Amino acid sequence: MAAPAHTSMRFVKRLSSPSPGADRAIRSLxxxxxxxxxxxxxxxxxARARLVQADLAHVAVAPPPSARVPLELAVTDARTGRATTLGQALGGRAALLLPVDYTCGNVCDPMVSMAADALAATGLAAEHYAFVLVGIDPRDDAAAARRMLAETLGDRAAGIRPLLVSDAALAALTGALGYKAVYDSGTDSFAHPAAAMLLAGDGRVARVLSPLALTGRDLRLALTEAGEGRVGSLADRLTLLCYGYDAARGLYTPLVQRILxxxxxxxxxxxxxxxxxxxxxxxxxxx
CATH class of the missing domain: 1.10.20 (Histone, subunit A)
Incomplete structure (x- = not known):
């Protein structure tokens, strides 16, 4: 194992020594x-991928008319470990509900961070709204949820309710929202919509928003309307995927490619x- 290090040291010395070979080495590098x-x-x-275009065609959020989340849904608060209901977590307030994969390595962390920044920029007091995360991978535990918040938001995570749900509860929630994700066993990740649901205090879906394109001004207006019980028009289909690469073509998405x-x-x-x-x-x- 010492040979590569020895070779590297010789190369550095060659670059830093006044010899004709140094210039050639620099040009080659x-x-x-x-x-x-x-x-x-x-x-x-x-890159090889397990999912194909036919799989990704199902990934979207399309809430049915008069969509409403089941407030009686059994959930677990990842902060306290206590069993509660979704309605109690929302507390009768307008809420931003964001389905996430707590161990996601793609866009979930930026989604949570940007949504938190937009909420802070609204200027609204925290008691006027709820920010709730719901894990879409039932295998994730409370420690994974807390770790995600700590690593992504640090001190800004105060007030956010990370929730865990069972398979049955997740199916009930996603069914009510028209939210569809697809699991990729090849990468052990989910292709899922990068979407947040803005809820009225009674659980009705007021709007579907992109957490990656939220502004404090627009979110303040939407929260105010939702708090008053006003429900806006829903997008028919939102297919912005939270997925590291285009599984149908085996290529990185433009966002990830730009980052690379x-x-x-x-x-x-x-x-x-x-x-x-x-x-x-x-x-x-x-x-």
Whole structure:
């Protein structure tokens, strides 16, 4: 195991020593980095996926007319471990209900964070609304829910109610909401809508919102209307997937690809700055 480290040290010494081979090594490294960058910009190598387009066609949220969540639904508060009902968790207030996978490695964390930021930007007091998370993976336990909140929001997680539900309760809730997710055993993840349900105090679905496109001003207005019992028009279908890659084509989604590209560019720029510094050091020693 010592051989790779020894080789790396020799390479660094070669870059930092005033020798004709140093310039050639630098040029070769730059060429290799440019090749990697070109690959990131063109696109990643297709990955195998278990889900196909026919599976993803079912992933959406389409609430039926007069949709209403079952307030008597049995749930468990992941913070306290106590059994309660969805109605008690909502407390008769207008609420933002966000179905999430507590162990998701894709878009769930940003959804929760951006929704929390938008709620804070409304300027409304916390007692005027409820922010409830419902786990869509019955295998996730209370520790997973608490860990997600701690890692994603830290101190901003106060007041958020993370709930756990059984398979039967989840089926009842998603059925009432017209919410459909698909499990991918190949990646042990869910393809599911990145959607939040805005609920009136009596549990009626007032609106379907995208947590990734919420603003404090719009959310304040929607919460105020929901708090007054006014229900807006529902989107017919929302198919913004919380999924790491396009399983039908085996390619990363544009969002994830942009993240990978930016990260790759930042890494390459950092290495480039290191190379420039080593080159200057070499020239100063040679002079």
């Amino acid at each position: 730059i060429a290799a980095l440019l090749t990697i960058l070109g690959g990131l910009l063109v696109g990643p190598v297709p 590209t930016v990260t790759g560019i930042a890494t390459i720029l950092g290495i480039g700055l290191l190379i420039v510094g080593l080159t200057r050091r070499t020239r100063l020693r040679a002079g």
